[in-house]
Amino acid sequence: MPLIRRTPDGVQPDRPDAGEALATLTHGTRQKRWAAARALSDAPDAAEALGRALSSEDDPHVREAILTSLLRLRSAASIQAILPHLRSDNASLRTGALDALRAMPDVAGPHLPELLRDADPDVRLLACDLARSLRVADATHLLYGLLEVEREANICAAALDVLAEIGGPEALPVLARCAERFHDHPFLAFSIKVVTERLSAQTPRHRG
Amino acid sequence: MTEEEFRRLCDFLYRRTGMVFTEAKRYYVQRRVTDRMTATGATSFPSYFARLRGDLNGELEQFINVFTVNETYFYREDHQLRCLTTDLLMECVRAKPPGEVVRIWSVPCSTGEEPYSIAIWLLENWPQVDAYDIEIVGSDIDTRALEAAREGVFGKRALMRLTPDLVAKYFVPVGPEQWRVLEDLRQSVRFTPVNLVETGETRAHGRFDVIFCRNVLIYFDDASRRLAAENLYENLLPGGYICLGHSESMSRISPLFEVRRYVDAIVYQRPPGGARG
């Protein structure tokens, strides 16, 4: 029979304790850093260190492990550790941070208002995307608020994209005002028209 | 069980296994806890919970065993098995020095139907089966299920997708509507306990060419899915493959894998090459 059965090679499990893990998180081989990140997934005090390590980590696999540990900690501290990376220059880190926030809607949700008001347009753009998955009760209203003041057309477009899914007919006046502000912006005007049509079509159902 | 006790128990279970139970599953949870309380003679929830947390008389293992959903059968989603023999293994062995073992991991394997199916499928459908040494490992968190897997006795329901020819060839009848996997075949699959969200436990299994991780991630939340996926990434040789259940998708879990679309199945690959290894 070609099927064989072996006893394991005795791969040594590499599980440092929390103290050791904090020390190796940013040093040593990729393998050591990965094991350290993983070992900290149940060390509530490690959130800040994990967040700092994200800034210097350039291996995508270790980065994912750090984000997963922060996710697993699921605390206010882990949110604080992740938020700054929404501003990272590294696109994959930004996306990773966004994905992690998305996976903790309960703790990330309360930060949505401040993210939608952030001075950095890139952060506001990501925040629109976050609004889609957080399903925060008042996400629609936050997005309406954004549409009233936002100057960047691409951010309005992102918000519209989300509102097309979660918005209701009460958005119509907001959309009309936004269309007026961006009347010289054909692409956005078109998006607004599409969303307006979709949400108007909902009206009878909502009334009924 | 009070609201708060229910929440603490579910959190405990989640931290240990990755499995998520919400309020909607309250009845399911409650019934199992009551059973364990009766079995251990605990008179109140707090006293049972203390015993559980202290892992008195191995209670943790018994507790986890009653919460798992072990549903499985032979040749489940066999299009993936077809993909294994038409595409995946050819790619794996291409890069292998002669004499090296091809390793396949069925995790979770539940009561063994999946790893035995892999073995039978290979013997039946992989022309090169004699040219390589193939090691199949089946692992699960549920030690009761593993015991049954080692026993290798199955009923009609588990065998429903196998042709009578295959049943006759690889099983012996051992009772009314009961069949046992041939001794040789049973001996060729190794069964081991593993907790997918515990890196120490997954790592100890070494590296594989192909991992079947089907129908378990559906019981996890995002954080546990990521833990499991990242652990399994470590268990793959560069270029190795992972097959998930039909309702599961790695794209929504981890960006580390590459999606590979074959005629028979969509599978996920650890990028070949040592750079990220």
Ligand SMILES: C[S@@+](CC[C@H](N)C(=O)[O-])C[C@H]1O[C@@H](n2cnc3c(N)ncnc32)[C@H](O)[C@@H]1O
């Ligand atoms: C529905 S069965 C899947 C069996 C087989 N893979 C299939 O698709 O037919 C799910 C199995 O996952 C196992 N399981 C649940 N949590 C686990 C964990 N954290 N680690 C390993 N196995 C786990 C359960 O014990 C159960 O046997």
